[in-house]
Amino acid sequence: MKKRFILGLVMSFLAVFVLVACSSSSSNSSSQSSAADSKISITDATGKVSVPSNPKKIVVLDFGVADTLRALGYEDRIVGLPTDSLPSYLSDLGEKDSITNVGNLKEVDLEKIAELEPDLIVASGRTQGQLDDFKEIAPTIYFSTETDGYWASVQKNVKAIASLFGDDAEKTAETKIAEIDDIVSQASSDNKDTQKTTLMLMLNEGNLAAIGAQGRYSFVYGDLGFKATSLKIEEQEHGAKRGQSSSSSSSSSSSSSSSTDSSSTSSTESSSQSGQSNPHGDSLSYESIAEVNPDIIFVVDRTLAIGGDDSSNSDVLNNELIQATNAGKNKKIITLTSDLWYLSGGGLESTKLMFDEVAKYAGQ
Numbered sequence: 001m002k003k004r005f006i007l008g009l010v011m012s013f014l015a016v017f018v019l020v021a022c023s024s025s026s027s028n029s030s031s032q033s034s035a036a037d038s039k040i041s042i043t044d045a046t047g048k049v050s051v052p053s054n055p056k057k058i059v060v061l062d063f064g065v066a067d068t069l070r071a072l073g074y075e076d077r078i079v080g081l082p083t084d085s086l087p088s089y090l091s092d093l094g095e096k097d098s099i100t101n102v103g104n105l106k107e108v109d110l111e112k113i114a115e116l117e118p119d120l121i122v123a124s125g126r127t128q129g130q131l132d133d134f135k136e137i138a139p140t141i142y143f144s145t146e147t148d149g150y151w152a153s154v155q156k157n158v159k160a161i162a163s164l165f166g167d168d169a170e171k172t173a174e175t176k177i178a179e180i181d182d183i184v185s186q187a188s189s190d191n192k193d194t195q196k197t198t199l200m201l202m203l204n205e206g207n208l209a210a211i212g213a214q215g216r217y218s219f220v221y222g223d224l225g226f227k228a229t230s231l232k233i234e235e236q237e238h239g240a241k242r243g244q245s246s247s248s249s250s251s252s253s254s255s256s257s258s259s260t261d262s263s264s265t266s267s268t269e270s271s272s273q274s275g276q277s278n279p280h281g282d283s284l285s286y287e288s289i290a291e292v293n294p295d296i297i298f299v300v301d302r303t304l305a306i307g308g309d310d311s312s313n314s315d316v317l318n319n320e321l322i323q324a325t326n327a328g329k330n331k332k333i334i335t336l337t338s339d340l341w342y343l344s345g346g347g348l349e350s351t352k353l354m355f356d357e358v359a360k361y362a363g364q
Helices: 002-037 063-072 088-095 110-115 125-135 150-163 167-190 286-292 338-343 348-359
Strands: 039-044 047-052 058-060 078-081 120-123 140-142 197-204 207-211 296-301 333-335
Touching: 039 140, 039 150, 047 140, 058 063, 063 078, 063 088, 063 150, 063 167, 063 348, 078 088, 088 338, 088 348, 110 125, 120 125, 125 140, 150 167, 150 348, 167 348, 197 286, 296 338, 338 348
Parallel strands: 058 078, 058 120, 120 140, 197 296, 296 333
Antiparallel strands: 039 047, 197 207
């Protein structure tokens, strides 16, 4: 009798255990399925978009978004990237076996992207014309940055990306944003009362171009507080050949495109085209630079950035009229990290690197 009673208790215990285990397994399965199927609504350049939360496989066509994902600790989610044209600060991503090369900034391989079966595709300004093609493969988002309020728009985009991954990512984003805020605050403070003027130039296969204060690098003036020159900008493609007038420049520069060119715009320049300045700069002569006599000249070498023959640019800045400016006399003609400035931008890492590079000259 006693043995039968004990056996009954054991059988009852086992039955309860099996029921609890099955219930737990069913609950976990349901939870995992729910997580896999969950969606989140974010705002990108096209408006409200519904995308998977916590995506595991992302094809990233925008270098700014790639560096943001890395800064947030999610670079392992990147499965596809245009590694043919990576700027130097992202070169290590091109060496990862887990990341498939899907082309270059302008021409991507749709078949390769489809084979990766991504949960999410992040388009760029240079590929925004293919949004419909991307959406046939996977949910797709695209971020642009504003020339008027660049840093504010970068923050908005970074927070949207972080929201895909939840609270921890959002907290990391806030910390990283605060670090860049410190750079902005210090630079704008140092430049508050400056009377010294700054000119942004772009070199392109021997062509010389100015980037206006409302152009693709407007943050140098708007966010960091550098003072623009009084130079009047005339819109021309790529800029004038050395010593040429604006009117004679457009045909000589029209052949300077490449697969990494921005004839289809990047996230940092897409809004520039609709503004007051050409994204490749606006043509000018040595005489016009001498006339406004800038105290600082920042230079972006586009030819170098896209891997072209830079020999035609080698003597452009050695012209005696440029060297006679305050910038020339005081050794304040600064060539910036060109692949960073021309190919990327709009991300946590790229924005910090770019701000840091020019902020050291604030107030000088």
